[in-house]
Amino acid sequence: xxxxxxxxxxxxxxxxxxxxxxxxxxxxxxxxxxxxxxxxxxxxxxxxxxxxxxxxxxxxxxxxxxxxxxxxxxxxxxxxxxxxxxxxxxxxxxxxxxxxxxxxxxxxxxxxxxxxxxxxxxxxxxxxxxxxxxxxxxxxxxxxxxxxxxxxxxxxxxxxxxxxxxxxxxxxxxxxxxxxxxxxxxxxxxxxxxxxxxxxxxxxxxxxxxxxxxxxxxxxxxxxxxxxxxxxxxxxxxxxxxxxxxxxxxxxxxxxxxxxxxxxxxxxxxxxxxxxxxxxxxxxxxxxxxxxxxxxxxxxxxxxxxxxxxxxxxxxxxxxxxxxxxxxxxxxxxxxxxxxxxxxxxxxxxxxxxxxxxxxxxxxxxxxxxxxxxxxxxxxxxxxxxxxxxxxxxxxxxxxxxxxxxxxxxxxxxxxxxxxxxxxxxxxxxxxxxxxxxxxxxxxxxxxxxxxxxxxxxxxxxxxxxxxxxxxxxxxxxxxxxxxxxxxxxxxxxxxxxxxxxxxxxxxxxxxxxxxxxxxxxxxxxxxxxxxxxxxxxxxxxxxxxxxxxxxxxxxxxxxxxxxxxxxxxxxxxxxxxxxxxxxxxxxxxxxxxxxxxxxxxxxxxxxxxxxxxxxxxxxxxxxxxxxxxxxxxxxxxxxxxxxxxxxxxxxxxxxxxxxxxxxxxxxxxxxxxxxxxxxxxxxxxxxxxxxxxxxxxxxxxxxxxxxxxxxxxxxxxxxxxxxxxxxxxxxxxxxxxxxxxxxxxxxxxxxxxxxxxxxxxxxxxxxxxxxx
Numbered sequence: 005x006x007x008x009x010x011x012x013x014x015x016x017x018x019x020x021x022x023x024x025x026x027x028x029x030x031x032x033x034x035x036x037x038x039x040x041x042x043x044x045x046x047x048x049x050x051x052x053x054x055x056x057x058x059x060x061x062x063x064x065x066x067x068x069x070x071x072x073x074x075x076x077x078x079x080x081x082x083x084x085x086x087x088x089x090x091x092x093x094x095x096x097x098x099x100x101x102x103x104x105x106x107x108x109x110x111x112x113x114x115x116x117x118x119x120x121x122x123x124x125x126x127x128x129x130x131x132x133x134x135x136x137x138x139x140x141x142x143x144x145x146x147x148x149x150x151x152x153x154x155x156x157x158x159x160x161x162x163x164x165x166x167x168x169x170x171x172x173x174x175x176x177x178x179x180x181x182x183x184x185x186x187x188x189x190x191x192x193x194x195x196x197x198x199x200x201x202x203x204x205x206x207x208x209x210x211x212x213x214x215x216x217x218x219x220x221x222x223x224x225x226x227x228x229x230x231x232x233x234x235x236x237x238x239x240x241x242x243x244x245x246x247x248x249x250x251x252x253x254x255x256x257x258x259x260x261x262x263x264x265x266x267x268x269x270x271x272x273x274x275x276x277x278x279x280x281x282x283x284x285x286x287x288x289x290x291x292x293x294x295x296x297x298x299x300x301x302x303x304x305x306x307x308x309x310x311x312x313x314x315x316x317x318x319x320x321x322x323x324x325x326x327x328x329x330x331x332x333x334x335x336x337x338x339x340x341x342x343x344x345x346x347x348x349x350x351x352x353x354x355x356x357x358x359x360x361x362x363x364x365x366x367x368x369x370x371x372x373x374x375x376x377x378x379x380x381x382x383x384x385x386x387x388x389x390x391x392x393x394x395x396x397x398x399x400x401x402x403x404x405x406x407x408x409x410x411x412x413x414x415x416x417x418x419x420x421x422x423x424x425x426x427x428x429x430x431x432x433x434x435x436x437x438x439x440x441x442x443x444x445x446x447x448x449x450x451x452x453x454x455x456x457x458x459x460x461x462x463x464x465x466x467x468x469x470x471x472x473x474x475x476x477x478x479x480x481x482x483x484x485x486x487x488x489x490x491x492x493x494x495x496x497x498x499x500x501x502x503x504x505x506x507x508x509x510x511x512x513x514x515x516x517x518x519x520x521x522x523x524x525x526x527x528x529x530x531x532x533x534x535x536x537x538x539x540x541x542x543x544x545x546x547x548x549x550x551x552x553x554x555x556x557x558x559x560x561x562x563x564x565x566x567x568x569x570x571x572x573x574x575x576x577x578x579x580x581x582x583x584x585x586x587x588x589x590x591x592x593x594x595x596x597x598x599x600x601x602x603x604x605x606x607x608x609x610x611x612x613x614x615x616x617x618x619x620x621x622x623x624x625x626x627x628x629x630x631x632x633x634x635x636x637x638x639x640x641x642x643x644x645x646x647x648x649x650x651x652x653x654x655x656x657x658x659x660x661x662x663x664x665x666x667x668x669x670x671x672x673x674x675x676x677x678x679x680x681x682x683x684x685x686x687x688x689x690x691x692x693x694x695x696x697x698x699x700x701x702x703x704x705x706x707x708x709x710x711x712x713x714x715x716x717x718x719x720x721x722x723x724x725x726x727x728x729x730x731x732x733x734x735x736x737x738x739x740x741x742x743x744x745x746x747x748x749x750x751x752x753x754x755x756x757x758x759x760x761x762x763x764x765x766x767x768x769x770x771x772x773x774x775x776x777x
Contacts, residue, residue, distance in 0.1 A: 013057045024204040029054035035194040039171040042198040048172040059137040066137035070116040082116040119152035137166040144171030147189045154189045175478040178512035212490040219350040231335035236293045263287045271639035288322035301500035302469045304349035307396040392468035415449040467494045472505040474512035556680040561585040572673030587625045592680040595627040603635035619659040714755040720747045
């Protein structure tokens with residue numbers, strides 16, 4: 005008979021008593037800020053609930069904040085805490101309106117939230133963390149770089165009166181530097197590692213059997229790959245002769261590093277050599293070819309052909325050179341013929357074979373059919389997930405399974421890619437629900453289902469290809485073995501990068517485990533975190549009290565919400581107010597607006613032609629517009645330095661916008677603060693925020709109307725209006741009169757008259773349709 009944990013705040017007979025979970029919770033409460041590293045399904049959430057119950061009991065009227073990297077996972081945690089604890093619990097995500105978020109924060113003792121939402125609310129002053137007695141960072145390996153976990157941990161340490169941090173993860177990574185960064189960023193002082201081999205864990209852990217499924221490339225694929233290899237070899241030799249690489253035996257990482265070196269050389273040169281731009285083009289082509297190799301080796305003909313189709317649409321020299329290359333062209337032609345003949349990658353046949361065997365008949369019924377008569381989920385037959393790296397491959401497998409009578413559901417992210425819309429959160433939930441209810445045999449998923457999606461009782465995971473990341477391999481493997489012995493099948497094409505990727509993830513996982521249990525490594529990792537936390541506490545102690553109505557005010561556009569600049573501003577005794585702004589990123593007075601661009605964004609905005617439009621709006625809306633150019637690698641890209649210099653000159657001279665260089669986001673924040681202090685001069689004067697652009701002037705409206713005529717751009721529109729004097733005169737002009745204007749030819753004049761004189765046919769069509777009805 006099972007024993008249950010007894011606690012005033014834990015529901016009766018809700019949590020089974022497992023010694024290792026209680027020991028883990030005790031370690032956190034005794035030793036302070038802790039990272040718990042344990043495999044999926046070992047009950048890390050229960051550990052968090054036990055710690056939360058103790059803190060809520062001992063620190064009266066305090067709150068618990070549970071953070072998760074995705075909305076589904078945040079809601080999942082809300083459900084778990086509601087299931088086991090007696091205190092009010094709610095969730096806060098971007099889908100909840102701001103007023104409701106504040107209400108939930110005030111009324112709840114346990115809040116499960118996405119970090120970006122909490123960060124936004126804190127920066128807007130909607131609530132604070134002063135009475136939070138425990139903050140839980142789920143999937144804490146995300147706590148690196150500029151991710152919101154980093155800012156929230158820092159804010160919590162400075163603001164809360166009862167610091168306790170708990171990080172949960174199945175895989176913090178193999179890189180010692182990254183593990184150290186996570187520990188420092190989240191102020192981790194103690195790391196506890198639990199594995200399936202621990203004696204106190206083994207009784208509760210279902211083993212996972214991993215089976216390599218080796219396949220051999222077909223002769224057709226080998227021929228296609230050989231031509232791709234030849235195209236690659238030619239370019240690698242050219243790069244070696246140019247001195248860009250030392251050997252032709254290079255991988256993707258080597259090529260990316262080489263490209264970075266060439267871009268750096270271009271950036272440092274006043275007048276770069278043309279050969280450097282040629283090298284960039286060749287390196288870009290090499291990256292495309294290496295990706296093509298990977299698709300042929302590990303994915304399949306259909307996925308490769310779809311990639312080529314997208315490559316054809318690119319207008320870069322690299323893409324065009326590939327399309328003109330004899331060897332690459334032969335590979336493309338052979339792949340096209342192969343798809344017409346129905347030739348497949350052997351993996352596709354193998355995955356179909358595996359699934360057919362798994363979903364075989366049972367007394368005349370398929371397993372799917374028997375599922376529908378099962379009384380509960382545990383009685384139902386096994387559920388299967390097939391993971392693959394690419395959406396194109398996902399579609400290829402889906403079509404194959406449909407032909408074979410295997411009902412599958414496609415599951416991927418919310419982002420739209422190459423014209424295909426992503427799945428909304430509502431659609432994702434519906435798919436998971438249908439899968440859980442047995443409406444589908446198989447769930448086909450990209451990396452989106454690796455973490456944060458509640459998919460219960462998955463007995464078989466099929467990896468269409470191994471991935472070189474130990475974190476992702478652990479996450480994928482963790483999807484099985486939750487209720488009974490789990491199984492994983494990894495498809496590997498022999499003699500290809502599949503084998504290299506698999507061994508890479510295996511070695512990295514072993515390295516991760518060794519580092520996490522090495523006392524010397526742990527001591528080194530924790531020392532810096534402890535020191536940083538002490539420094540943060542000192543900052544909190546010596547912080548000067550803020551006097552009402554004396555802080556400079558900076559208005560920030562809501563689109564800047566995830567930038568580090570707002571974070572730094574909030575730490576600099578600046579009153580930051582986040583609003584939706586029509587023009588600019590930051591406003592410090594009625595006359596001064598600031599547009600912030602990183603070096604990368606600056607170059608991209610030149611290429612996509614939005615920079616001059618933004619510059620025009622800034623100069624029209626404000627008396628003193630400023631452009632902050634952040635970063636020192638502005639010339640480190642594909643554009644020629646002279647094009648960038650010319651753009652800077654145009655912005656400064658033609659638009660009258662002053663350009664201020666800064667080194668990084670912190671330097672940008674310091675500069676914005678200095679401008680705000682100078683403009684406001686200690687006075688608290690109201691600032692009119694431009695939430696809408698100025699009304700369009702009469703002449704702009706006139707130009708807009710004329711520009712809408714066929715083949716008429718801004719120059720011709722201006723010429724027409726100057727010649728005829730009004731929009732009405734332009735509309736009423738004959739073909740011969742129109743042709744008197746410079747730039748207007750016979751064809752353009754004829755098209756204008758046709759648009760002006762033709763009957764409105766859509767109205768007639770509408771009437772006909774109504775009559776039919």
